[in-house]
Amino acid sequence: MSNKVLIIGGVAGGASAAARLRRVDEDAEIIMFERGEYISFANCGLPYYIGNVIDDRSKLLLQTPEAFNARFNVDVRVQNEVTAINVTDKTVTVKNHVKGETYEESYDKLVISTGSSPLRPPIPGIDAKNIFTIWNIPDTDGIKNYIESHQVKKAAVIGGGFIGVEMAENLHELGIEVSIIEMANQVMAPVDFDMAQYLHKHIESKDVDLVLEDGVKEFISDGKKTTVVTNTGKHIEADLIILSIGVRPNSQLAKDAGLKLNDRGGIVVDDSLLTSDPHIYAVGDVIEVEDYINKVPTMVPLAGPANKQGRMVANNIVGAKEKYNGTQGTSVAKVFDLTVANTGANEKTLNRLGKVYGKDYLTIQIHPNNHAGYYPGPQQMHFKLIFEIPSGKVLGAQIVGGEGSDKRVDVVAASIRFGATVYDLKELELAYAPPFSSGKDPVNMAGFTACNILDGDQEIIRSEDLDSLDPEKNLILDVRTSVEKTLGYIPGSINIPIDELRDRISELDKNKTIIVSCAVGVRAWIAVRILTQKGFKAKNLTGGFTAYSALYY
Amino acid sequence: MSNKVLIIGGVAGGASAAARLRRVDEDAEIIMFERGEYISFANCGLPYYIGNVIDDRSKLLLQTPEAFNARFNVDVRVQNEVTAINVTDKTVTVKNHVKGETYEESYDKLVISTGSSPLRPPIPGIDAKNIFTIWNIPDTDGIKNYIESHQVKKAAVIGGGFIGVEMAENLHELGIEVSIIEMANQVMAPVDFDMAQYLHKHIESKDVDLVLEDGVKEFISDGKKTTVVTNTGKHIEADLIILSIGVRPNSQLAKDAGLKLNDRGGIVVDDSLLTSDPHIYAVGDVIEVEDYINKVPTMVPLAGPANKQGRMVANNIVGAKEKYNGTQGTSVAKVFDLTVANTGANEKTLNRLGKVYGKDYLTIQIHPNNHAGYYPGPQQMHFKLIFEIPSGKVLGAQIVGGEGSDKRVDVVAASIRFGATVYDLKELELAYAPPFSSGKDPVNMAGFTACNILDGDQEIIRSEDLDSLDPEKNLILDVRTSVEKTLGYIPGSINIPIDELRDRISELDKNKTIIVSCAVGVRAWIAVRILTQKGFKAKNLTGGFTAYSALYY
Numbered sequence A, B: 001m002s003n004k005v006l007i008i009g010g011v012a013g014g015a016s017a018a019a020r021l022r023r024v025d026e027d028a029e030i031i032m033f034e035r036g037e038y039i040s041f042a043n044c045g046l047p048y049y050i051g052n053v054i055d056d057r058s059k060l061l062l063q064t065p066e067a068f069n070a071r072f073n074v075d076v077r078v079q080n081e082v083t084a085i086n087v088t089d090k091t092v093t094v095k096n097h098v099k100g101e102t103y104e105e106s107y108d109k110l111v112i113s114t115g116s117s118p119l120r121p122p123i124p125g126i127d128a129k130n131i132f133t134i135w136n137i138p139d140t141d142g143i144k145n146y147i148e149s150h151q152v153k154k155a156a157v158i159g160g161g162f163i164g165v166e167m168a169e170n171l172h173e174l175g176i177e178v179s180i181i182e183m184a185n186q187v188m189a190p191v192d193f194d195m196a197q198y199l200h201k202h203i204e205s206k207d208v209d210l211v212l213e214d215g216v217k218e219f220i221s222d223g224k225k226t227t228v229v230t231n232t233g234k235h236i237e238a239d240l241i242i243l244s245i246g247v248r249p250n251s252q253l254a255k256d257a258g259l260k261l262n263d264r265g266g267i268v269v270d271d272s273l274l275t276s277d278p279h280i281y282a283v284g285d286v287i288e289v290e291d292y293i294n295k296v297p298t299m300v301p302l303a304g305p306a307n308k309q310g311r312m313v314a315n316n317i318v319g320a321k322e323k324y325n326g327t328q329g330t331s332v333a334k335v336f337d338l339t340v341a342n343t344g345a346n347e348k349t350l351n352r353l354g355k356v357y358g359k360d361y362l363t364i365q366i367h368p369n370n371h372a373g374y375y376p377g378p379q380q381m382h383f384k385l386i387f388e389i390p391s392g393k394v395l396g397a398q399i400v401g402g403e404g405s406d407k408r409v410d411v412v413a414a415s416i417r418f419g420a421t422v423y424d425l426k427e428l429e430l431a432y433a434p435p436f437s438s439g440k441d442p443v444n445m446a447g448f449t450a451c452n453i454l455d456g457d458q459e460i461i462r463s464e465d466l467d468s469l470d471p472e473k474n475l476i477l478d479v480r481t482s483v484e485k486t487l488g489y490i491p492g493s494i495n496i497p498i499d500e501l502r503d504r505i506s507e508l509d510k511n512k513t514i515i516v517s518c519a520v521g522v523r524a525w526i527a528v529r530i531l532t533q534k535g536f537k538a539k540n541l542t543g544g545f546t547a548y549s550a551l552y553y
């Protein structure tokens, strides 16, 4: 059977599909079209090349057209843009930008991996020559050249997603003063606000100016500098501006061809990654996927899914019946000295889908060390676990911390894939030696803490819910030592150190609910157990003063 | 209901049980007996304290008897040794070593967490004062004092288990010349020989003298130095000798009380961790557990299981019905600059149980980087995956590498807990950004590689099987570049770089099986696909020249 496969897009999804397809079908005719000059480049490395963390530009190019052809016998056509898909003829129209010619190419199967492009909305002044987006090699060269040939002392990054934050970090690395301007009340949308607060504090500690809940109204340029005027009227002057406020799928081609799209422009595919046309597959940033947790359609523009979808499509083209089971949105980013990682659903998504805290799901925050505290250099992580009630099914995890944060998120990510409950998490047998973990790993700890709630052994309350408490009916009990209290405390709390609680329990009012707080929640948990078993109504402030002070920092 | 619980042993399992029991039962009477002077100490940190990596002795003491009592209202009795369990009376006999008195204490429930002790076999000369075992704080103080008060220039560590290797590393850290003497053909028994070879090479690169397949015949001391005389007649002179050749469970008490033991002296418990006596539970190093993979009895003296069993027993004492589902043997150790980690079954165990490579299970070796190669400081890991055939069920994983090795083992460890197959591994959605991983994580890669075999797309062969190949029927084809070949190659192999293979395929003999080898197996996989689809019989040398050269280094 003849098998001529055309692939549109030569980077993550496209190149992966081409390489895999060659391995599973030595005889297929494979043509890969890429409108840009480069294929197989490391999109994800671009910010680090700007910051000179990656010093060698050639490292960004994982493959060249020639090498890819030599290795995979794939006809790689760079600077060849597919301008139309003609579904009835099963051909594509291609514009060769080098020769200036247009031609047609027929296919048996077509793979669309056109990715997404950064948004560049029609904000007044957006065409100033020092306003860049960062998406590919030419963008990156442009930014790098601009920095090298201009006196860039001050930069503004519009958008606090992972690319914006990575850019801020890398510009800062170059000694450039940086502002981040973000419309939402937080950076790093995949995590919730309570977790983002740890990042905000850290970013500010690096002398990066963080402007939240404010958007760009206009850019005013004087030819050298550009002033960002925000909706609230702030004026932020910068020599360089990076725009990274989101992406839109490159699906115009698909739309014009009559393929089914969702309302965000994402190509709709079935679970074999086939579009509404039986000869056309699509993968990567351009498609809609199923949210693995909530089973609703979503778009997750990340490299892991794109690469794996590319591989899967190749298999399906040669007759496999592989199913794509949805995307969890597992992701990670380095934010200066911290790591932020997450998997599964966050609260914002759950709430948008109508799920209610306390009714449908619960969250805990714990703050374990990445490894044994007695071994040098333990790093505390802030670990939020979201689980369904009453089933205990793990819905998501978010961690902000140092080394080992990515590890715990990956362990939860794997567990989620198997439908884990918090009861499963406490049983996981993870590797322990002092430099790597503790006898009870943070993931186990999260499991224990969650099970203690599900089993009815403790009730918890979140920092954000403290404000609405009636002081007549509630009492905040701080069970830290008095020395710790001098470092900060929750207004209105009374202090009885945990080790004195049994003796001083009579000082407490049995008619009030006792909200117990300590540094992270461990001593408060012990206190809650003492109190409830002695007839008090008590709740543990989840995450303790660490969570509280981060939330209100 | 009165609840008087006695706990024998005040460290990992015992102290965990006591702390948890107090939380679940504020009114229980809890007495914890510890024959030594210390409770809750960090056994696992002891080698690092010797090496001054942990500089503060007090950090090793996670709890003191006083603090533990203040926090948990547990009657902690150090230097109180339980000398008998009287099951009919439900009492224990206790020797108070401070007062020199003996007394009895009654119980409703008893928890045995007496741990294990290092073996000290009756080798001639073993009582020399410079021969130490390392198990607790006094041992550690003894070694540290000896080093400080004697001119220790040369040490010999007998036994290459994780404690022996950690001790070797820490003594080396102090500038002491070290020999490791190990009876088996490898260090670190939890991994197989092929993986241990990476460690051997690394240990020797640190100028540690590694003596394998040799045991100690006798020790000859001159009052200052001791000479280790080995079975093969080697004489190794040392100022200090650390004996770490294994442990035996501290089960004499249980044996005398008539509790059921296995033939290695391990206390037999049911899945609620109850011994053969309905009032006595046992946890930790002293018990027999079920091997999670093979469902056979085994003993796994590790802190993770001990801590979790201690917690579980406390729950069961107050009426929970928690089941202990077995131990996978997940473990990790730092070996100088490398990490060695493993989970599940190794080949040695499988073979002992009669499982045969190629019939019951297969193994692959891959060598991915811990993170994107273009981001600074990628570290290659050596990753062995063991899986059942034809089901693909993951049986075990072993990794020797740098940073991130523990992460991948933990991800596989979690997956194993859910009965994962290699098909599941390829789907796991793990966190990717350049500093942390690749779009296809090493765990995914292991999944892909294994599935390629199960799906019939490639056959593999192991380095150790090359010797037995008939050169008349087989040909070793090296598809690396000729430059790579100058760094070493498999004797008898012919070289056709992968990118020339399609053009030069006619040079190959179709009557022979082509064993394809490259650096790690990736290019060989591509070659295997080309060859088999062109009518050749081909096999991939798993792990490539990296595995081969490590095996025969």
Ligand SMILES: Cc1cc2nc3c(=O)[nH]c(=O)nc-3n(C[C@H](O)[C@H](O)[C@H](O)COP(=O)(O)OP(=O)(O)OC[C@H]3O[C@@H](n4cnc5c(N)ncnc54)[C@H](O)[C@@H]3O)c2cc1C
Residues within 6 Å of the ligand: A008, A009, A010, A011, A012, A013, A014, A033, A034, A035, A036, A043, A044, A045, A046, A047, A080, A081, A082, A083, A113, A114, A115, A116, A134, A135, A136, A163, A250, A253, A283, A284, A285, A286, A301, A302, A303, A304, A306, A307, B432, B433, B434
């Ligand atoms: C700066 C940056 C950092 C990132 N960091 C991370 C990270 O840390 N982790 C992570 O998971 N993801 C990261 N990503 C996202 C990741 O790179 C994308 O999710 C992934 O590349 C998507 O793969 P894709 O194949 O869908 O699209 P792409 O890899 O973008 O490839 C699409 C290609 O198609 C070409 N194309 C489009 N239309 C046509 C046409 N009509 N004809 C011919 N060619 C066409 C485009 O030129 C483009 O090269 C990052 C992205 C960027 C830009």
Ligand SMILES: Cc1cc2nc3c(=O)[nH]c(=O)nc-3n(C[C@H](O)[C@H](O)[C@H](O)COP(=O)(O)OP(=O)(O)OC[C@H]3O[C@@H](n4cnc5c(N)ncnc54)[C@H](O)[C@@H]3O)c2cc1C
Residues within 6 Å of the ligand: A432, A433, A434, B008, B009, B010, B011, B012, B013, B014, B033, B034, B035, B036, B043, B044, B045, B046, B047, B080, B081, B082, B083, B113, B114, B115, B116, B134, B135, B136, B163, B250, B253, B283, B284, B285, B286, B301, B302, B303, B304, B306, B307
């Ligand atoms: C040097 C070293 C390094 C280690 N490193 C690691 C590691 O990196 N990772 C890992 O997972 N594991 C490690 N371990 C193993 C881990 O420490 C043990 O598996 C764990 O401590 C076992 O817990 P347990 O409660 O069974 O026994 P233990 O923690 O040993 O406690 C048993 C206690 O019982 C007391 N006892 C015994 N008999 C009596 C009696 N009759 N009356 C009163 N008291 C009694 C003993 O004195 C002892 O203190 C290490 C161990 C050592 C020694």
Ligand SMILES: CC(C)(COP(=O)(O)OP(=O)(O)OC[C@H]1O[C@@H](n2cnc3c(N)ncnc32)[C@H](O)[C@@H]1OP(=O)(O)O)[C@@H](O)C(=O)NCCC(=O)NCCS
Residues within 6 Å of the ligand: A010, A011, A012, A013, A015, A016, A019, A020, A023, A039, A040, A041, A042, A043, A044, A045, A062, A063, A303, A307, A311, B365, B366, B367, B439, B440, B445, B448, B449, B452, B520, B521, B522, B525, B540, B542, B543
């Ligand atoms: C590099 C690129 C061309 C992919 O090519 P690829 O050949 O599929 O590369 P991979 O490393 O994923 O594949 C390795 C192959 O070797 C196999 N393999 C890996 N180690 C092996 C080993 N030791 N033995 C045998 N096979 C092995 C894998 O199974 C895989 O083959 P398969 O997919 O057929 O199962 C494509 O991913 C790309 O262009 N990437 C750059 C762009 C990008 O991803 N950007 C976003 C992130 S920055």
Ligand SMILES: CC(C)(COP(=O)(O)OP(=O)(O)OC[C@H]1O[C@@H](n2cnc3c(N)ncnc32)[C@H](O)[C@@H]1OP(=O)(O)O)[C@@H](O)C(=O)NCCC(=O)NCCS
Residues within 6 Å of the ligand: A365, A366, A367, A439, A440, A445, A448, A449, A452, A520, A521, A522, A525, A540, A542, A543, B010, B011, B012, B013, B015, B016, B019, B020, B023, B039, B040, B041, B042, B043, B044, B045, B062, B063, B303, B307, B311
């Ligand atoms: C320290 C030791 C006494 C254990 O005491 P412990 O109080 O059970 O300590 P842990 O840290 O395990 O327990 C923390 C508790 O707080 C809970 N917790 C943790 N973070 C929490 C948070 N943020 N909010 C609420 N609860 C939290 C956990 O669920 C756990 O309670 P649980 O077991 O009742 O569910 C015991 O492990 C010990 O002696 N260790 C030293 C010896 C040893 O382990 N050696 C081998 C390794 S070196």
